[in-house]
Amino acid sequence: MDRALAGLLLGIAIGIVMASLYFVVWRLRYSAAIRENAVQRSLAVTAGKVHEQLVPYLPEFGFNPKDARFLGSPVDLIVFDGLAAEVAWAELRLSRAQG
Numbered sequence: 001m002d003r004a005l006a007g008l009l010l011g012i013a014i015g016i017v018m019a020s021l022y023f024v025v026w027r028l029r030y031s032a033a034i035r036e037n038a039v040q041r042s043l044a045v046t047a048g049k050v051h052e053q054l055v056p057y058l059p060e061f062g063f064n065p066k067d068a069r070f071l072g073s074p075v076d077l078i079v080f081d082g083l084a085a086e087v088a089w090a091e092l093r094l095s096r097a098q099g
Contacts, residue, residue: 052076 056065056077066084068077 052072053070055061056063056068056070061068063079063081064084067081068079070077
């Protein structure tokens with residue numbers, strides 16, 4: 001009986017060691033894959049944001065780039081057609097009269 005119990009404990013210990021080694025190898029392999037995926041998605045987002053900023057300067061845009069204003073979220077651009085041709089100045093002053 002002592003021999004059977006020793007064999008059982010030895011089998012459990014070997015199983016725990018093998019499972020731990022398998023988990024460490026799995027975690028290292030998939031952590032690298034997850035990091036690589038995150039880097040690729042980050043690069044794609046950055047490239048998209050740069051492209052949104054440069055769209056008004058492409059020949060296919062169809063409007064004067066000076067008429068376009070970048071907002072970013074949720075609307076990328078607003079075009080005020082003819083803004084570059086006419087500039088209107090407005091000045092606003094706020095003051096409190098003391099008296």
